[in-house]
Amino acid sequence: MVILSNNDGCVIARSNEAKALGIPMGAPAFKFRNEFKKHNIRVFSSNYPLYGDMSHRVMKILETYTPNVEIYSIDEAFLKFEGFDYFDLNAKGLKMRKQVRKWTGIPVSVGLAPSKALAKIANKIAKKFDKRTQGVYCIDSDEKRLKALKWTPIEDVWGVGRQHAKRLQAMQIKTALDFVNLPDEWVKKQMSILGLRLKRDLEGVPSIQLEEVTPAKKSIAVTRSFKNLLNIYNSLEERITTYTLLGAEKLRKQKSCATALHVFVRSNPFDPNATQYRNGCTLTLPHATDSNFVLNRYALMGLRSIFKPGIEYKKAGVILLGLTPSSSRQITLFEQDTAKHTALMQTLDKIHRRYGPHRMKLASQDLKQTWKMKREHLSNRFTTEINEIISVK
Amino acid sequence: MSDKKDKIIFFQPDQELGKSSFLAQEGISAGFPSPADDFKELRISIDREVVKNEEATFYARVSGESMQGAGLDDGDLLVIDRSLEPQDNKIAVCFIDGEFTVKRLKVEQDCVYLMPENSKYKPIKVTEDNELIIWGVVTYVVKKV
Numbered sequence: 001m002v003i004l005s006n007n008d009g010c011v012i013a014r015s016n017e018a019k020a021l022g023i024p025m026g027a028p029a030f031k032f033r034n035e036f037k038k039h040n041i042r043v044f045s046s047n048y049p050l051y052g053d054m055s056h057r058v059m060k061i062l063e064t065y066t067p068n069v070e071i072y073s074i075d076e077a078f079l080k081f082e083g084f085d086y087f088d089l090n091a092k093g094l095k096m097r098k099q100v101r102k103w104t105g106i107p108v109s110v111g112l113a114p115s116k117a118l119a120k121i122a123n124k125i126a127k128k129f130d131k132r133t134q135g136v137y138c139i140d141s142d143e144k145r146l147k148a149l150k151w152t153p154i155e156d157v158w159g160v161g162r163q164h165a166k167r168l169q170a171m172q173i174k175t176a177l178d179f180v181n182l183p184d185e186w187v188k189k190q191m192s193i194l195g196l197r198l199k200r201d202l203e204g205v206p207s208i209q210l211e212e213v214t215p216a217k218k219s220i221a222v223t224r225s226f227k228n229l230l231n232i233y234n235s236l237e238e239r240i241t242t243y244t245l246l247g248a249e250k251l252r253k254q255k256s257c258a259t260a261l262h263v264f265v266r267s268n269p270f271d272p273n274a275t276q277y278r279n280g281c282t283l284t285l286p287h288a289t290d291s292n293f294v295l296n297r298y299a300l301m302g303l304r305s306i307f308k309p310g311i312e313y314k315k316a317g318v319i320l321l322g323l324t325p326s327s328s329r330q331i332t333l334f335e336q337d338t339a340k341h342t343a344l345m346q347t348l349d350k351i352h353r354r355y356g357p358h359r360m361k362l363a364s365q366d367l368k369q370t371w372k373m374k375r376e377h378l379s380n381r382f383t384t385e386i387n388e389i390i391s392v393k
Numbered sequence: 394m395s396d397k398k399d400k401i402i403f404f405q406p407d408q409e410l411g412k413s414s415f416l417a418q419e420g421i422s423a424g425f426p427s428p429a430d431d432f433k434e435l436r437i438s439i440d441r442e443v444v445k446n447e448e449a450t451f452y453a454r455v456s457g458e459s460m461q462g463a464g465l466d467d468g469d470l471l472v473i474d475r476s477l478e479p480q481d482n483k484i485a486v487c488f489i490d491g492e493f494t495v496k497r498l499k500v501e502q503d504c505v506y507l508m509p510e511n512s513k514y515k516p517i518k519v520t521e522d523n524e525l526i527i528w529g530v531v532t533y534v535v536k537k538v
Binding site: 057060061102103104105382383386389390391392393 | 446447448449451452453454455456457459470471475476486492493494495528
């Protein structure tokens with residue numbers, strides 16, 4: 001089984017069976033269509049309402065085990081067991097895993113260790129040898145730690161990017177253990193303080209802190225491939241407006257304002273017969289803003305400057321940049337509409353929360369909402385939509 | 394003065410969450426206060442009554458008549474609590490050989506039966522050849538009258 005990204009673009013998740021058949025991560029769906037058919041691989045579109053709800057359920061269960069939880073991503077969380085010295089954590093891990101499995105049906109693996117980076121490695125061991133570990137592995141001795149470090153290739157270490165991995169490999173640093181044996185000064189110089197913190201973490205001295213509150217994003221990007229190619233300016237204008245407004249809503253949700261924005265368009269790079277074109281431009285906004293109107297005015301200004309007629313466009317996007325907290329926003333002398341816009345935007349967001357997205361639009365958007373994501377293999381939203389729940393005989 | 398100090402930063406109040414503003418519904422100064430105010434309780438909520446364990450609760454729709462005798466009719470909505478242990482005589486949603494079914498569990502010494510409650514249907518004896526997952530215990534039935 002494989003799951004495709006938004007718009008059924010490429011493979012973003014694979015079952016063990018699909019991995020074994022050699023379907024790579026990020027494989028473009030259209031290139032592998034025959035492969036899917038040949039091996040009888042089931043293909044699903046992303047179903048974020050369902051994944052989001054199931055993730056929420058799992059996290060809620062985990063939160064009953066300790067008050068210190070960092071939700072790291074939709075399918076990963078760090079739990080801090082401080083003051084649990086006299087507890088059998090391995091048994092706790094097994095219980096946690098069993099409960100999540102029973103209540104939600106989601107299989108999870110648990111890695112226990114003194115630091116986050118080591119917990120990641122412990123988790124990998126638990127998952128890889130799930131028969132022997134029952135899905136729970138605890139690095140609780142130096143012997144186990146060294147063994148685990150030796151087992152972990154450098155490119156699999158949490159926080160080691162592709163570039164660093166390449167450089168380290170070239171220096172014969174092949175495993176996490178080789179990395180830990182490097183001198184501190186070298187690591188700090190080559191990989192900054194972050195690299196050094198990682199090294200400490202791997203040494204068993206917790207140095208990467210638990211982030212229980214997600215820091216506000218520094219930029220917000222809304223980019224999409226189109227289901228069909230677009231070549232008319234008006235259609236692109238509609239798309240850019242929609243993306244800008246989506247971004248603006250996210251911006252207001254995290255209580256930030258943007259000071260600049262980037263707009264880009266491009267043709268289909270996979271089509272050898274198409275005239276290739278890609279362009280983008282970044283605009284500085286006159287003042288930090290979270291207003292749909294101001295952001296959209298500038299986004300469209302950008303689009304006008306990069307739009308080239310005669311091109312079949314496949315993808316476009318808007319990236320909101322230079323985000324600052326709304327509460328400490330710089331106010332300029334000549335802005336007049338901000339207060340009015342703020343009230344209007346709050347109302348707009350409330351309407352969308354209550355009655356669903358896209359109920360209120362700007363005139364440059366498509367009022368008939370003919371735009372749909374390409375989701376041809378969508379599974380049911382079993383937990384968020386009453387008409388899509390399971391049917392039992 | 395450095396560049397930074399030249400800037401004036403205005404802090405704006407957060408207007409969205411008016412958590413601190415209580416509405417004094419009965420007014421403050423004059424008149425007789427509503428005698429009911431001291432006895433206000435939460436309004437009855439079906440959700441609170443039926444969903445004991447939010448994280449483990451799922452819903453399913455009945456299709457067919459195999460459980461008519463137990464009051465589960467075609468189109469009824471089932472509330473399923475996966476946190477409960479399946480036991481003999483409980484009604485459960487089961488996943489057997491690739492299909493969801495709702496039946497009453499009958500646990501014998503060495504085997505399990507999935508019992509329908511309609512004489513037109515036969516009990517399903519679960520053998521080693523079947524792949525059975527007891528998916529969750531049914532706790533409530535919601536039906537339209």
